[in-house]
Amino acid sequence: MDSVISRVSFFGPTGTFTEEALLTQPDLAAATLSAHSTITEVLEAVARGDADAGFVPIENGIEGTVNETIDRLIFDFDLMIEREVVLDVHLQLCVRPGTALREITRVHSFPHALAQCRGFFEQQLGPVDLVTTASTADAARLVGEAGLPGDAAISTALAASIYGLDIVANDIEDHDQNQTRFLCVTRDRIPAPTGHDHTTIVCFQDADRPGSLYGILGQFAARDINLTNLQSRPTKAGLGNYCFIIDFEGHLEDQVIADCLRDLRAHLASIKFLGSYPVAGAAGDAKREQVTQARRDADRWIEDLKRHLKS
Numbered sequence: 001m002d003s004v005i006s007r008v009s010f011f012g013p014t015g016t017f018t019e020e021a022l023l024t025q026p027d028l029a030a031a032t033l034s035a036h037s038t039i040t041e042v043l044e045a046v047a048r049g050d051a052d053a054g055f056v057p058i059e060n061g062i063e064g065t066v067n068e069t070i071d072r073l074i075f076d077f078d079l080m081i082e083r084e085v086v087l088d089v090h091l092q093l094c095v096r097p098g099t100a101l102r103e104i105t106r107v108h109s110f111p112h113a114l115a116q117c118r119g120f121f122e123q124q125l126g127p128v129d130l131v132t133t134a135s136t137a138d139a140a141r142l143v144g145e146a147g148l149p150g151d152a153a154i155s156t157a158l159a160a161s162i163y164g165l166d167i168v169a170n171d172i173e174d175h176d177q178n179q180t181r182f183l184c185v186t187r188d189r190i191p192a193p194t195g196h197d198h199t200t201i202v203c204f205q206d207a208d209r210p211g212s213l214y215g216i217l218g219q220f221a222a223r224d225i226n227l228t229n230l231q232s233r234p235t236k237a238g239l240g241n242y243c244f245i246i247d248f249e250g251h252l253e254d255q256v257i258a259d260c261l262r263d264l265r266a267h268l269a270s271i272k273f274l275g276s277y278p279v280a281g282a283a284g285d286a287k288r289e290q291v292t293q294a295r296r297d298a299d300r301w302i303e304d305l306k307r308h309l310k311s
Contacts, residue, residue, distance in 0.1 A: 004027075004052075005027060005028060005031055005052045005053045005186070006031050006032060006052055007031055007032045007034070007050070007051045007052045007053075008022065008028050008031045008032070008033050008034070008051060008052065008053045008054070008055055008184075009033075009034045009035075009036055009041075009042045009045040009046060009050070009051040009053075009054045009055070010022050010033060010034070010035060010036070010042060010054070010055040010056070011035075011036065011038075011039050011042050011055070011056050011057065011135060012035025012036055012037060012135065012137065012138075013035050013037065013135065013137045013138055013141060014035050014137060014159075014162060015136075015137035015140060015141075015155070015156055015158045015159030015161075015162045015163070016035075016135045016136055016137040016156065016159070017057070017087060017089055017136060017156055017180060018055060018056065018057055018135075018182060019033075019035070019137075019158070020087060020156060020158060021055070021085045021086075021087040021180070021182045022055045022085075022182070024085060024087070025083075025085060025184070028053070028055065028184065031052070031053075034051065037134055037135075037138070038068075038134065039056045039057075039066070039068045039069050039072065040068065040072055040076075042054040042055070042056050043056070043072050043073070043076070043077045043079060043185065044077075046077075046079055046185060046186065046187060047077050047078070047079065047187070049187070052186060053082060053184050053185065053186045053189075054079070054184070054185045054186075055182060055183070055184050055185075056069050056182065056183055056185070057069060057180055057181070057182050057183075058070065058084075058181050058182060058183045059180065059181040060089070060112050060116075060178070060179070060180045060181075061175075061177065061178060061179045061180070061181075062112075062115070062116050062173075062174075062175055062178055063112040063115050063116060065231065066112070067233075069183070070233065070245060071233060073185070073274060074202050074233060074243065074245070074272065075235075075236065078187075079185040079186065079187060079274075080185060080186055080187070080188065080189060080190060080273070080274060080275040081183050081184070081185055081200055081274050081275030081277050082184045082185060082186045082189045082190075082191060082275065082277060083183075083184045083191065083277050083278060083280070084181055084182065084183055084184075084198070084277060084278075084279070084280040085181070085182045085183075085184070085280050086179050086180070086181050086182075086280040087179065087180055087182065088178070088179055089116075089173065089178045089179060089180050090157075090170070090171045090173065090178075091113055091116065091117060091136075091154050091155075091156075091171065091172050091173045091178075092154070092155060092156065092157050092160060092167045092169070092170055092171070092172070093107075093120075093152055093153075093154060093167065093168050093169040093170075093172050094140055094143065094152060094153045094154070094155050094159070094160040094165035094166065094167055094168070095143070095147075095151070095152045095153075095165060095166055095168050096143060096144065096147050096151070096164075096165060096166070097164070097165075097166050099149070099150070099151075099152070099166070099168070100168070101124065101125075101168045101169065103149070103150055104125055104128060104150055104151075104152045104168075105128055105129065105150035105151075106128060106129040106130075106131060106148075106150055106151050106152070107121070107125070107128050107129070107130055107131065107151075107152045107153070107154060108131045108132075108133050108139040108142055108143055108151065108152070108153045108154070109130075109131075109132070109133060109136055109139040109153060109154035109155065110132070110133060110134070110135050110136045110138075110139065110154075111132050113136050113139075113154045113155075114130050114132065114154065116173045116174055116175070116178060117154060117172050117173060117174060118174060119174040120169070120172040120173075120174065124169065124172075133153075136153075136154060136155040136156060136159065137155060137156065137158075137159040137162075139153035139154060139155050139159075140153045140155035140156075140159035140160055140162070140163045140165055141159070141162075141163050143163070143165060144163030144164050144165050145163070152168070153165065154172070181280070185275075190252060190275065190276055190277075191276070191277055191278060192253070193251035193253045193254065193276070194251075194278045196278065196279045197249070197250060197251040197276055197277060197278055197279060198228060198247055198248065198249060198250075198276070198277060198278075198279055199247070199248055199249075199250055199251060199252060199257060199273075199275070199276040199277075200245065200246070200247050200274040200275055201245075201246055201261070201264075201271055201272065201273055201274060202243050202244070202245050202246075202271065202272040202274065203216055203243060203244045203246060203264065203268055203271055204235070204243045204268060204269045204270045204271070204272075205243075205268060205269055206268070206269045213244065215267070216244065216246075216264065216268070217230075219260050219263055219264055220246075220248060220260060223256050223259070223260050225248050225249065225250060225256065225257070225260060226248060226249045227246060227247065227248045228247045228248060228249060229245070229246070229247035230244065230245070230246055230247075231244070231245050232244050232245070233245060250276075251276040252273075252276040253276070257276075261273070
């Protein structure tokens with residue numbers, strides 16, 4: 001397993017929220033970066049070995065899961081989650097210089113971004129045509145390079161600067177607590193446990209039968225393992241055929257987690273392991289520091305006890 005990530009593919013073009021989130025990670029920002037126009041292309045680059053890691057969106061706090069990412073990880077590629085990154089998302093309304101807010105008749109952006117600004121459209125713009133694009137940055141590029149009178153893009157401030165657009169309205173998202181979660185995926189990297197980790201798996205059943213999901217969840221309940229996310233996706237094998245994506249607290253190195261996975265593997269058609277990785281955000285950092293300090297305290301306690309041993 002490579003110890004250094006030197007080449008990173010990400011969901012582009014340049015100026016996306018994906019790139020903004022990537023740049024918060026010093027080691028990834030220092031790598032050679034390559035933007036790709038689709039999430040699938042990002043993952044293909046990693047699978048082929050053209051990149052050491054791929055960086056893609058997986059979930060928005062308002063609009064939910066990015067299905068292209070999760071479906072490709074489940075069905076098309078054997079990649080592992082190396083880390084997650086959470087970014088506060090702020091959406092800007094961008095136009096070609098000289099375009100006024102009242103002149104906007106058509107708005108371009110990524111589907112999730114358009115959905116997150118419905119209230120702003122109703123209150124500030126009135127009826128406008130909504131045009132979906134491959135990314136928020138691609139919307140800015142299209143308007144900047146080939147926009148017509150009345151065109152606008154919902155994008156990042158970074159993309160507006162890159163493509164020569166003016167921002168006519170800042171932070172137009174309908175919800176203040178708008179965050180997106182991103183994943184860094186690799187071919188074979190499993191980070192060492194930190195004391196505050198998540199593990200993600202996909203569970204496939206032999207057949208749809210009463211109590212099957214209950215049986216899966218019972219393995220976690222019996223071991224007091226906390227689930228942080230549970231969702232189902234169609235397996236593409238016909239109506240009624242679903243798999244379950246499960247995120248839970250803990251790391252593959254934890255004995256209780258390994259024991260749970262062993263039992264699940266023995267009783268299900270198959271399990272796909274997507275990774276054990278550190279929990280993102282400041283809360284995760286604080287929790288890891290608490291665990292580290294607790295281990296130091298425990299080590300000192302053991303050493304104190306050993307001083308009472310008779311030689």
